[in-house]
Amino acid sequence: MNISPEHPLFFCSPTRLIVQAGGLQRIAPFCKQRGWKTAVIVTDRFFSEQTSWIQSLKQALEESGLRAVLCDLGAANPTTVLCDQASQSVLSELGDTPADGLIALGGGSNIDLAKGLSLTLAHRRPISDFIGHTNWPGRPLPLIAMPTTSGTGSEVTAGAIFIQPGSATKVAVMGNDLRPLMSVVDPELTLSCPPRVTADAGMDAITHAIESWITMNAKDFGAVNELDPAYSGRNPLTVMFARESVRIGFEHLLTAFREPNNLNARTGMCYCSLYAALSYASSGLHAVHGLAYALAGITDETHGRTNAVFLPYVMDHLATVRTAELAEIGKIAGSRKPDPIGQARDAAALTRDLIAELGMPTDLKGFGIREHQLDQIIRDGLNVSRLAKAFPIQPPNAAYAEIVRNAYHGTLSVPRQFGGADPRTASQQ
Ligand SMILES: NC(=O)c1ccc[n+]([C@@H]2O[C@H](COP(=O)([O-])OP(=O)(O)OC[C@H]3O[C@@H](n4cnc5c(N)ncnc54)[C@H](O)[C@@H]3O)[C@@H](O)[C@H]2O)c1
Incomplete structure (x- = not known):
């Protein structure tokens, strides 16, 4: 994307961003320096019971003169109900003393829960009061985020995602004030991620x-x-981060998946996830996420998997519209085709190969979806209008329908590597 007076640039990132092994040690002194008296630690029971990190953090906060209130009610894919229950529990523990800020430790689920709590604790209202608009009664409490997966980028984004009982798709609380005050990305915290979580989060990134x-x-x-x-x-700045993220992701994801203790690959995936978020957290997303939310509403499958299954089919659909970008991605992924359109189509096929190598379903049948459910996925995906309106082809209806049908049948312009031509060698045949 060329820099030109035609392209306006909006970019919002958190105030402080630290990537450092052992970065956990920085939290307590920082809270003290901010003048915090009471901090709420938001995590889940895996971290409070099976790692030493929460205990160390709590102790460091207390030694710095802070009161640390632990909320370890986090769970994968938090619901609005969970957020309100956690809010009640923390408020009753806080009593009359307000919290000065929150510290989230965990994957995107725990960070999103903490973002929700930063509003509900500040304003003593249910999370549903903050969904879908930014007309909040005031600002959220400040949040420090420590991600333990390399995927969502929630540590820099303006959103928190919740399942709302009764809604067909996930809902979002969104506003620039929700971006964390500080994010400490410590690759060592991701070493314990099981391969499945590594793969899901990595494909999300x-x-x-x-x-x-x-x-x-x-x-x-x-x-x-x-x-x-x-x-x-x-804009040119988001594209710069996106390009670098794709390069790093294709270099490191399979290694992080196969060699969980490889700190170099884990560090690579931290950067992949962070750079991806520094791109999408200002530019936004479109069809893959919109359709993934619809699929998650039916299957309860993880965010990474529901994204991954649509990604190649959206790329393939846009191969003639975003040819130069997808050709670059094709070359990063290993295409040897001589022409941009061939490289762009290979980008989709090679991305699907990567997803297969990570052990994830590469078509909707792999999730147990039946043909009669496709219309519902198309409709629910289009209904996530903030994403549908950003799709590069407008109106997006026909494109969404074709993408979903291709994702069901597993149809790409370049046939499957297994049983079809390998795009990495096809050009030489
Ligand atoms: N706010 C945003 O901008 C944003 C963006 C994308 C996704 N999301 C949301 O994030 C959630 C997905 O987050 P995620 O992919 O990070 O997974 P997650 O937070 O749901 O975690 C998945 C599982 O992995 C475990 N886990 C996490 N880190 C671990 C570690 N280091 N060692 C061992 N186990 C670990 C967790 O305890 C959990 O059981 C979804 O709810 C999704 O909607 C939010």
């Missing part, structure tokens, strides 16, 4: 990078005149 690289331009996004846009289309 690669999806963020690719989807944000090929999204709508900022000038066409419609946020140009918004006072404080959170997601506002791609």
Whole structure:
């Protein structure tokens, strides 16, 4: 993407970002320096019971003169009900003393729960009062995030995602004030991620990078005149982060998956995830995430898997619209085709090969989806209108329908590697 007066740039990132092995040690002195008296630690029971990290953090906070209140009610894919229950529990423990801030430790689920709590604790209202608008009664409490997966990038994003009972898709609380005050990314905290979590999170990160690289331009996004846009289309700065994220992700994900203790690969995936988030957290996403939310509503499958299954089919659909970008991705992924359109189509096929190597389903049948459910996925995906309106082809209806049908049948322009031509060698045949 060229720098030009035509392309406006909106970029919002958290105030402080630290990537450092052993970064956990920095939290307590920082809270003390901010003048915090009471901090709420938000995590789940895996971390409070099976690692020493929460105990060390609590002790360091207390030695720094802070009161540390532990909330380890986190769970994968938090619901609005869980957020309200956790809020009640923390409020009753806090009593009359308000919290000064929160510290989240965990994957995207725990960080999102903490973001929700940063609003509900500050304003003593249920989380549903904050969904779908930014007309909040005031700011959230400040949040320090420590991710333990390399995937969601929630440590820099403006959103928190919840399952809301009764809604067909996940819902979002979103606003620039929700971005953490500080994020400490410590690769050592990801070493204990089991391969399945590594694969899910890693594909989430690669999806963020690719989807944000090929999204709508900022000038066409419609946020140009918004006072404080959170997601506002791609611009030269977001594209710079996306490109680097894709390169690092293709280099390190399989190694991190196969060799969990490989700190070099884990560090690579921390950067992949972070750079992807620094791209999508300003540019926004579109069809892959919209359809993934619809699929998750039916299957309860993880965020990484539901994204991964749609990613190659969205890339393939956009091969003639975002040819230059996808050709670059194709070359990063190993395409040897001589022409940009061939490379762009290989990008989709090689991404699907990577997903297969990570042991994930590569079509909707792999999730047990039946043909009669496709219309519901298309409809629910389109209904996530903040994402549908950012799809580079407008209106997106026909494209969404074709993508979902291709994802069901496993149809790409380049046939499957197993049983079809290997795109890495096809050009030489
Ligand atoms: N806010 C955002 O911007 C944003 C973006 C994308 C996704 N999300 C949300 O994030 C959630 C997914 O987050 P995730 O992929 O990070 O997974 P997760 O937080 O749901 O964690 C998955 C499982 O892995 C475990 N785990 C996490 N880190 C571990 C570690 N280091 N060692 C051992 N076990 C570990 C957790 O305890 C949990 O059981 C979804 O709810 C999704 O909707 C949010």
